[in-house]
Amino acid sequence: MSAGTDDRASFERNTDLMAKSIDVSDLNIFYGSFLAVEGVNMTIPARSVTALIGPSGCGKSTFLRTLNRMHEVIPGARVEGKVVVDGNSLYDPTIDPVEVRRQVGMVFQRPNPFPTMSIADNVLAGLRLNNKKLKKSEAEDVVERSLKGANLWNEVKDRLGKPGMGLSGGQQQRLCIARAIAVRPQVLLMDEPCSALDPISTSAIEDLIHELRTDYTIVIVTHNMQQAARVSEDTAFFNLAGAGKPGRLIEMSPTKKIFSNPDEEATEAYISGRFG
Numbered sequence: 415m416s417a418g419t420d421d422r423a424s425f426e427r428n429t430d431l432m433a434k435s436i437d438v439s440d441l442n443i444f445y446g447s448f449l450a451v452e453g454v455n456m457t458i459p460a461r462s463v464t465a466l467i468g469p470s471g472c473g474k475s476t477f478l479r480t481l482n483r484m485h486e487v488i489p490g491a492r493v494e495g496k497v498v499v500d501g502n503s504l505y506d507p508t509i510d511p512v513e514v515r516r517q518v519g520m521v522f523q524r525p526n527p528f529p530t531m532s533i534a535d536n537v538l539a540g541l542r543l544n545n546k547k548l549k550k551s552e553a554e555d556v557v558e559r560s561l562k563g564a565n566l567w568n569e570v571k572d573r574l575g576k577p578g579m580g581l582s583g584g585q586q587q588r589l590c591i592a593r594a595i596a597v598r599p600q601v602l603l604m605d606e607p608c609s610a611l612d613p614i615s616t617s618a619i620e621d622l623i624h625e626l627r628t629d630y631t632i633v634i635v636t637h638n639m640q641q642a643a644r645v646s647e648d649t650a651f652f653n654l655a656g657a658g659k660p661g662r663l664i665e666m667s668p669t670k671k672i673f674s675n676p677d678e679e680a681t682e683a684y685i686s687g688r689f690g
């Protein structure tokens with residue numbers, strides 16, 4: 415059991431929080447003229463954890479970043495095709511990418527708290543970036559709710575004014591998750607969130623992912639197949655047809671099926687460690 419399970423038990427469910435499914439159709443993803451990922455069609459279910467697995471360079475992170483329009487912050491990067499969240503086509507010209515990133519939060523490989531900010535200010539950073547003016551009591555509520563949601567409250571409640579950088583790596587990653595959920599996103603994207611963490615912190619984050627899925631649609635990139643098997647309901651396997659060729663979605667199925675009886679030979683070869 416993780417240190418903060420009590421936090422989650424007392425975490426007041428936010429009733430207007432509506433996790434959404436994501437429909438991806440015919441998605442091609444480019445860096446300049448380089449087609450990195452080709453022809454993805456996928457439905458990511460709401461209130462569930464979907465793992466993205468596959469060998470290095472097959473485009474898992476690239477695909478993940480298209481789900482909140484982070485891909486296009488790279489000069490020359492663009493997409494063709496559609497990503498639809500709750501009926502909203504994310505790449506429609508009328509859609510504001512900043513609003514997309516508010517609704518679709520992201521947690522990165524390395525914990526990245528703002529180094530000069532306190533624990534509390536780190537949690538509030540996303541809201542402040544969105545220019546949201548908060549009364550002191552509201553800010554305190556958001557900090558407590560988010561840290562409880564991230565199973566970190568009990569460990570930090572007596573030092574909220576201290577720097578976020580003073581926490582352990584695992585605590586910093588939970589602080590980043592608290593910062594992501596403070597803005598009440600519908601979807602949480604996680605790009606190898608445990609790869610910089612020790613086994614105990616990894617286990618705490620995995621417990622947290624397990625608990626968060628009742629409120630959020632979660633998509634996680636992982637190199638660790640045991641982790642995919644432990645935390646996800648569905649798994650999508652990406653692969654490259656060859657060097658310099660684009661990555662493709664090979665198959666997506668319930669995680670149990672992918673790891674016991676996948677449809678495709680390439681999936682079987684990858685999960686049994688024969689390549690990748």
Ligand SMILES: Nc1ncnc2c1ncn2[C@@H]1O[C@H](COP(=O)(O)OP(=O)(O)OP(=O)(O)O)[C@@H](O)[C@H]1O
Pocket residue numbers: 445448450468469470471472473474475476477488
């Ligand atoms: N900023 C970038 N500019 C140009 N090409 C990029 C950029 N980022 C990634 N690529 C290319 O896009 C392809 C997919 O990379 P990506 O990092 O998405 O793969 P990945 O499956 O997440 O790999 P890994 O498991 O090693 O993290 C690779 O060929 C990579 O070299």
